[in-house]
Amino acid sequence: MLKLRTSDADFESKFARIVRDRRESDAQVGRDVATILNEVRERGDKALVEFTTRFDQHNLSSDEDWGISKEACKAAYDRLDTELREALETAAARIRAYHEGQLPQDRDYTDEIGMRLGARWSAVEAAGLYVPGGRAAYPSSLLMNAIPAKVAGVERLVVTTPTPGGEANDLVLAAAHVASVDEIWRVGGAQAIAALAYGTERIKRVDVVTGPGNAWVAEAKRQLYGVVGIDMVAGPSEILVIADKDNNSEWIAADLLSQAEHDPTSQSILITDDAGFAAQVEDAIDLEFLKLPTAKTAKASWDDHGLIVIVDSLDEAPALSDRLAAEHVEIATADPEAIFAKLRHAGSVFLGRMTPEAVGDYIAGPNHVLPTGRRARFASGLSVLDFMKRTSFIGASDDALKAIGPAAVRLAEAEGLPAHALSISRRLS
Amino acid sequence: MLKLRTSDADFESKFARIVRDRRESDAQVGRDVATILNEVRERGDKALVEFTTRFDQHNLSSDEDWGISKEACKAAYDRLDTELREALETAAARIRAYHEGQLPQDRDYTDEIGMRLGARWSAVEAAGLYVPGGRAAYPSSLLMNAIPAKVAGVERLVVTTPTPGGEANDLVLAAAHVASVDEIWRVGGAQAIAALAYGTERIKRVDVVTGPGNAWVAEAKRQLYGVVGIDMVAGPSEILVIADKDNNSEWIAADLLSQAEHDPTSQSILITDDAGFAAQVEDAIDLEFLKLPTAKTAKASWDDHGLIVIVDSLDEAPALSDRLAAEHVEIATADPEAIFAKLRHAGSVFLGRMTPEAVGDYIAGPNHVLPTGRRARFASGLSVLDFMKRTSFIGASDDALKAIGPAAVRLAEAEGLPAHALSISRRLS
Structure with a gap:
């Protein structure tokens, strides 16, 4: 522990160093992760089977080896003591209520020149949620990721989680039941993120991947940013x-x-x-x-x-x-x-x-x-917006195009883009 | 050009391939970009001088070599013919009006158990906007990136742009004048993105980097995602x-x-x-x-x-x-x-x-x-939200903590996090 006083002469230099330092370990996992992502992209389920055997000592062969059913989640929930079950439900209800207040408003208006303008929000179709195995498998994290997705309107919410030796965490399964998760796959690490982003024979691809993970998971998300949406480099x-x-x-x-x-x-x-x-x-x-x-x-x-x-x-x-x-x-x-x-x-x-x-x-x-x-x-906490996207729209009347079209033609010509100009000027003549 | 009919037998396989194909060239620029980023991080302005001489045949020595003043932008604006100046102003006014409607609402309410909850939006302090040199230096892109930042409330809006042989684009400078850009630096490529993200002696770091660019610029943004906020991999x-x-x-x-x-x-x-x-x-x-x-x-x-x-x-x-x-x-x-x-x-x-x-x-x-x-x-167009972030807040009354604290304690214990539980239970006893 370091103790500083702002009145000390060397405060600024010491404090500045703390502000500058990053505590992330810059692990040399980039290349290994790139290899894993490529293997899953090329060979799909076969690659998942190999990596899961190697890293999680878990053999993916039967349907039960691959996935955890909604019934199993319900059973895990039923096994919890009443107090814990109620605590999960209270947390879920409060998280849901807060996030419902985040749902954005659409816009649709016609401005003074008769141009219709607006923006329409919609949910992504499918979201993938990574849940770490072992010590960091927190049911609270599952609720915090899954509930905003469901509030946003995501139809297919997929969890991937490593189950080393086949062992799953009952509390996490119970939380998946409470949050109405649609699929759970027993796959972890960078290979799970690759499966979510590219899709395999068994695991259909999703549009957004969120959730915490180790350095390999974080690096996989970073490398796949753009192929899918991701929450944050945490x-x-x-x-x-x-x-x-x-x-x-x-x-x-x-x-x-x-x-x-x-x-x-x-x-x-x-x-x-x-x-x-x-x-x-x-x-x-x-x-x-x-x-x-x-x-x-x-x-x-x-x-x-x-x-x-x-x-x-x-x-x-x-x-x-x-x-x-x-x-x-x-x-x-x-x-x-x-x-x-x-x-x-x-x-x-x-x-x-x-x-x-x-x-x-x-x-x-x-x-x-x-x-x-x-x-x-520059960044915000996870919200329903991470599971939604906005489509802007424009509808020009004859008068609206007449009013501002010539200025657009002028700009297009100045930028050296004649077909842009033509697409407007043809409609004006 | 490919022509398909949905009624053809092989339509689905051909269409599916088009959906799957990515047109981005996967240039092998990753390593080169990593080197450039590291050089700028380590050696600051010295590295910028070297890269700018090498890639842009432009010598950064005097203040005028480094930057373009607001006065120069105003002069470029004044040199434009009236029609083009008015077209820029019309575009800017309409872009501004639309984006002002995107400003998000803060939330602040007290729920039924007496818990105060909310979210407060604020602008990032500084944003960097990359403007390509040469053919793709579009004044319209400058307006589309700069105006949302200014509407969001960004205090310091920095443009970097390569000026090969010292030549800057008058239209872009005029647009910078219209959009009230605060600084313009004659630096381009991955080295410009590095300067914006890490800061150098001359160029102070920013919080968010947006704007189009070639494969090197795009890769630099991708690699620096997380060090700064970025708009999109385009x-x-x-x-x-x-x-x-x-x-x-x-x-x-x-x-x-x-x-x-x-x-x-x-x-x-x-x-x-x-x-x-x-x-x-x-x-x-x-x-x-x-x-x-x-x-x-x-x-x-x-x-x-x-x-x-x-x-x-x-x-x-x-x-x-x-x-x-x-x-x-x-x-x-x-x-x-x-x-x-x-x-x-x-x-x-x-x-x-x-x-x-x-x-x-x-x-x-x-x-x-x-x-x-x-x-x-999964992604949306650029908006004022790209230049803002949201801070959530929570204020518990004694009664509110009494009402839900015990459930939180129960969950913390179940997750094996005793200090979490302690921080609540001590306040309840």
Whole structure:
């Protein structure tokens, strides 16, 4: 963990380095991924069988080896204890309600010269959702990806997930049942992304691929961007907490650790105007390492990437926070609105002392798939818009074409495009 | 040019191949581009000087060699003849008006349990716009990229453009004046994209890069996707015209040629229910090749990629068109609405006999930067949203956290994330 004071002489150079650093490991997976993508494109299911045997020790032969049925998802859901089932349903209902409010409006109007103009939104036909196997197989991620797709109107929602040794995660299957997923395929890694993008004999291609994954999955999505739509190039999770001294230091410590426990490369940052409070939070974090089951991961993250910035005044916080453009920003002050009004670059903001970031991970309603690695400067969280596209339209009346056609002809001629000009001038004569 | 009839026995296999084919040339530029990006990242302006000397025969030394001032743009604007200046202004005003209607609404509400939820949109701080040199330096493209950025609220709009031998295009400079571009740099190719994404001593980095370019520029954008936001991986232009026999065959011929004249890899497609009309259009196109100044390009495009599909009934057209998911779709029938209602995948649609596609290229108002290569299945045209991002926010009251916190705790525990659970449960006790 690094502790900086804005009043220190070397603050700017140290802080600038943190802003510049990327925590993504630049793994040399590009070429391997390119090979896998090409194999799946050329040889389809045969390649999937080989890669799945090699990487997941799972043999794809019978229908049951290949896919998981809706009935199996329903059965997994029925096996959950009532409380957990209800928690999943509450989360799903709240996520659905929030995302329904994102549905865009069509436009259709006729302007003053009689030109009809507009834009019509429609859903993509099919979306693919990658669900990692093992530790990172989170049912909450399935809900956060699947529900916006369904709200958008996607007809065919396909999940691919590795099931090493054939083992699937019951909670994920239950979440797939709750989110009305249409197909689940037992395929993982870059080969799954290739199957979704190109299609194979068994797995029909989709239009958009979303969902988290390891470096191979992320690289496969990056390489296939343009062949399909993708959500985002995602990196390690991050939280930035802006807190005054009137906070419970144990609460803030838990908030910082809730990101640190995700991954050793996660980053937790505290900005406070009180050095004494910072010390209390540090102590609370150290105490937690003695008992937290995820302490090993959390400690690695905090030791390597943790950051405390002591400011003279919290007025400095919004500008510092904007430079870090963090995925999650908590504002734990008496008047969070005052700081929020000055913030510009953040994936999601958590207002006030009673809004821990984790409430947004599961159940508040907004999406937890958010831009990381300073990308909140230009990117947004996942939304129904990621599963929709817009078709603009133009309808010219005779009068409208007469009114503006000559100007278009002039521009086309100036650009050296005579057929463009001709297509208008012929209609005007 | 290929002519197919849906009633032919081999129609499906031939049509399916066209849908599958990509016309993008898969140039082996990936490694070269990676080298250039790395050089600019590491050595900044020095690398720009070297590449610009090598590729553009232009020596970057004085301030005037590096940049083009706002005064120079104003002077270029003043040099234009009045008619052309007015055409630029009309286009700019209409593009601005249409894009202002795209500005998204913020959300801020408190739900039934007392949870405040919302989303706030904001512009990116800086956007970079690539403008190709030479033949493809279109002032209309500058307007179509720059105006949405300015409407979104981007403070710093940077243009990079190669000026081989120092020569800049007066029309482009005039358009930059009209669109209130803030900076213009005489740098092109992959090195320009690198400068925009990473920043150099002279050129400060931006958040989003848009604009057309050659294969090197496109590959640079693809490789830097995630470091900056980008608009789209764009391919050759395409038009699909759905027309009955009651059209002027010369008008439709001009429409098809208006895409063909862009590039030898452009694609023009006619779907009609009348073989006689198709023959008339063919004849009109052949006649045009004898006199069109752009005939060489247009003929190459039409010969290699042109397509006529004769259908038994225009009722077949929407499904065929959706499979091709073309950038531009013209519906030249008496009741275009009937066909438009059944269309789903298209970049932009042109309704009725008096709406040639070219009117949308210049002056109608909607953006002419549109998804190509079947990407209208999942992608949209350029809009103000490409220059904005959304920050979601959550504010929990005590009661709201009490109402849904326990369910979140249950889910966090089930996912094996105890610090997540702790950050909520501590606040509940």
